[in-house]
Structure formats: structure tokens, C-alpha cells
């Protein structure tokens with residue numbers, strides 16, 4: 534990010550502890566950086582353990598940043614999530630923010646095929662990571678947040694859930710599930726002063742080392758947007774930070790679509 538702009542970022546999250554699942558690559562990495570810039574201690578919990586460690590070390594080394602740690606977590610595995618919580622508590626003593634961002638999408642790629650050509654195994658894997666993994670991650674952190682009587686949970690859906698995009702039914706269905714998960718959790722956790730909201734990104738050029746084909750696919754979406762340009766990970770971090778900060782203390786159960794105006798609701 535341009536340093537002049539970075540200098541204007543508020544430090545609304547000083548002392549807060551934030552976990553970003555899938556924070557070692559792509560958009561999750563941008564969320565982690567913004568949380569750190571806002572003063573939070575960041576835990577990068579990603580199935581790619583070495584990349585999580587490297588990203589956390591890079592964040593911690595930034596001037597004025599909070600301390601960050603990163604390690605391997607598989608969000609589809611309860612034991613691994615219990616380890617995520619105990620590691621975080623040991624390092625920082627609390628958990629204020631959970632960004633449920635991990636997914637099978639780009640870094641671990643999904644098949645883009647007609648609905649009847651997706652294998653049952655891939656359907657199950659998609660649901661286990663994207664949807665069940667988010668539910669399990671909330672189950673893991675909720676006792677800590679309830680005891681604190683404070684928490685901000687942000688689920689990551691996708692504009693595809695609203696559009697019903699074809700050619701990836703397992704992914705679209707998992708992301709549509711995030712909309713219901715968000716509302717149901719907001720009802721269950723509101724009494725504990727825990728806000729649960731959702732972000733739905735549009736098609737975002739998040740791929741590291743994107744091929745010309747991927748760039749063309751992402752850039753091709755630009756002319757379908759009222760804000761006619763390619764969406765980048767940085768376009769999502771402001772909305773994410775809003776849901777993490779006290780500015781959104783009376784907002785819960787909501788989904789904010791950040792896609793340059795493709796889907797308006």
C-alpha cells in the first residue's frame with residue numbers, strides 16, 4: 534500500500550487480538566496486514582504453516598506493529614482449532630476478533646465444472662473447509678469470547694452466493710451457507726456482546742503469481758461493474774476493519790457486498 538495512505542490508517546485495534554484463518558495468502562494476507570496496521574496482535578492460522586510463519590514474521594517486523602504469530606491450522610479439524618485457541622491464549626491472553634476466511638478457492642484450487650461433474654469427494658472437502666470449518670472455528674473461540682463478553686466474528690462469503698454463479702456449485706453453496714451461518718450465530722451470540730457479520734467479496738485478483746489467463750479472467754470483470762476496474766485485496770480491508778472496530782458495535786447479522794457494485798441489494 535502507498536505509504537502516504539498507510540499513514541492515515543486509524544489505530545482502532547490497539548491491544549486487540551485477531552485470528553485470521555487462511556491469512557497466509559491472498560486476501561487473508563491483506564486482512565492480516567490491515568489488522569496489524571490498526572494495532573492488533575495478529576494470529577495467522579493457515580494450512581500452509583511455513584507461509585503463515587513467514588507472513589507473521591513480516592508483519593511483526595513492520596514499524597509500530599503489534600506482535601504477530603503464525604502456525605499451521607486445518608480449520609476442518611477440531612483438534613487443530615483447539616490448538617489454535619490454546620496457542621493464541623498462551624501468546625496473548627485473549628481473542629477479540631475471528632476472520633473466517635480460510636477456503637478452498639485459489640491457493641488450494643477448486644474445480645470449475647458443471648454441477649454434475651463435481652466429484653462427491655470434492656463436494657465434501659469444500660463443505661468441510663469452507664462451511665463446517667467456519668462453524669468449528671466459531672465453536673472453538675466462542676468460550677473465550679463469551680467469558681470476555683466481547684467478540685467480533687467476520688465470516689467471508691462471496692458475491693457468487695447472490696448471483697448463483699454456475700460451474701462451481703460446491704463453492705457457491707458453501708458460500709451461500711455463510712449467509713445463514715452469520716445470521717444464526719448473530720442471534721445466538723448477541724447476548725454475549727459478540728457481533729457476527731459477513732463480507733461478500735466480488736471477483737478479486739488475489740492470486741500470487743497470477744498467470745495471464747487468471748489476470749484476463751479477473752480483469753474481464755471490470756466492465757461489468759459500476760466502479761469499472763479490477764478488484765484487489767486492498768479493496769476489502771476497509772470493510773473488514775469496520776466490522777472489527779467499535780464503529781460497528783451495533784451492527785450484527787449483516788452481510789456487506791464489496792464488489793464495485795455488481796450485486797446491489
Ligand SMILES: NC(=O)c1ccc[n+]([C@@H]2O[C@H](COP(=O)([O-])OP(=O)(O)OC[C@H]3O[C@@H](n4cnc5c(N)ncnc54)[C@H](O)[C@@H]3O)[C@@H](O)[C@H]2O)c1
Pocket residue numbers: 554555556557558559560561578579580581606607608609633634635636637638639640641662666689690691692693733734735736737738739740
Ligand atoms: N478472490 C476472489 O475472487 C474471491 C471472491 C469472493 C470470495 N472470496 C473468498 O475470500 C477468501 C480468500 O480468498 P483468496 O482469493 O485469498 O483465496 P486463497 O485460496 O488464496 O486463500 C485461502 C486461504 O485459505 C487457506 N486454507 C485452505 N484450506 C485451509 C484449511 N483447511 N485450514 C486453514 N487454512 C486453509 C489457504 O492456504 C489460503 O491461504 C476465501 O474465503 C474466498 O472464498 C474470494
